[in-house]
Amino acid sequence: MTDMAPRGVRAxxxxxxxxxxxxxxxxxxxxxVAHGDTAAFEAVxxxxxxxxxxxxxxxxxxxxxxxxxxxxxxxxxxxYATRFDPVRGSAVTWIMTIAHRRAVDRVxxxxxxxxxxxxxxxxxPAPDEVGDSVxxxxxxxxxxxxxxxxxxxxxxxxxxxxxxxxxxxxxxGALGVALGTIKSRxxxxxxxxxxxxxxx
Numbered sequence: 001m002t003d004m005a006p007r008g009v010r011a012x013x014x015x016x017x018x019x020x021x022x023x024x025x026x027x028x029x030x031x032x033v034a035h036g037d038t039a040a041f042e043a044v045x046x047x048x049x050x051x052x053x054x055x056x057x058x059x060x061x062x063x064x065x066x067x068x069x070x071x072x073x074x075x076x077x078x079x080y081a082t083r084f085d086p087v088r089g090s091a092v093t094w095i096m097t098i099a100h101r102r103a104v105d106r107v108x109x110x111x112x113x114x115x116x117x118x119x120x121x122x123x124x125p126a127p128d129e130v131g132d133s134v135x136x137x138x139x140x141x142x143x144x145x146x147x148x149x150x151x152x153x154x155x156x157x158x159x160x161x162x163x164x165x166x167x168x169x170x171x172x173g174a175l176g177v178a179l180g181t182i183k184s185r186x187x188x189x190x191x192x193x194x195x196x197x198x199x200x
Contacts, residue, residue: 026091034081050161052099059103069106073099146196154189
């Protein structure tokens with residue numbers, strides 16, 4: 001994927017070519033992306049990165065995997081933007097469908113791998129429902145504890161973007177902070193959460 005333009009767009013950290021003004025309609029942006037417009041893709045990325053991550057996280061349940069699948073989904077939107085047809089539905093629906101399908105594929109792949117491991121491993125007693133409930137509650141508490149270790153801006157930004165489904169630009173507007181600052185705080189906060197969850 002070294003020749004993919006979106007990687008350069010993301011790595012640059014620059015704002016869209018149209019500044020931080022009002023968001024352009026996603027349908028129009030995606031049509032421009034289909035013609036290879038990297039500035040349009042950056043604008044699509046800014047608007048959709050948060051919602052895409054949010055819907056994927058609800059399916060895969062793992063922040064690290066959700067981040068990977070989000071990148072895959074947005075790259076797929078870049079690669080196959082020519083398949084988008086505004087007559088058949090909105091750009092938001094089209095991108096979110098890609099994201100959901102990617103997330104389901106990841107869960108199915110993980111399930112298939114687990115099934116193969118079970119076939120090769122010795123039989124073990126199935127966990128009971130109480131044990132599952134306790135484990136799920138412990139996972140939630142770990143995430144909550146790791147969120148508490150972030151700065152206020154990091155925590156608020158991540159909560160709005162990944163649990164509230166808002167775009168980075170919407171988060172910046174809600175918090176009254178520059179878009180570039182929001183992007184860097186969310187990135188730094190996700191790295192800290194990944195380290196925190198790994199240690200836990």
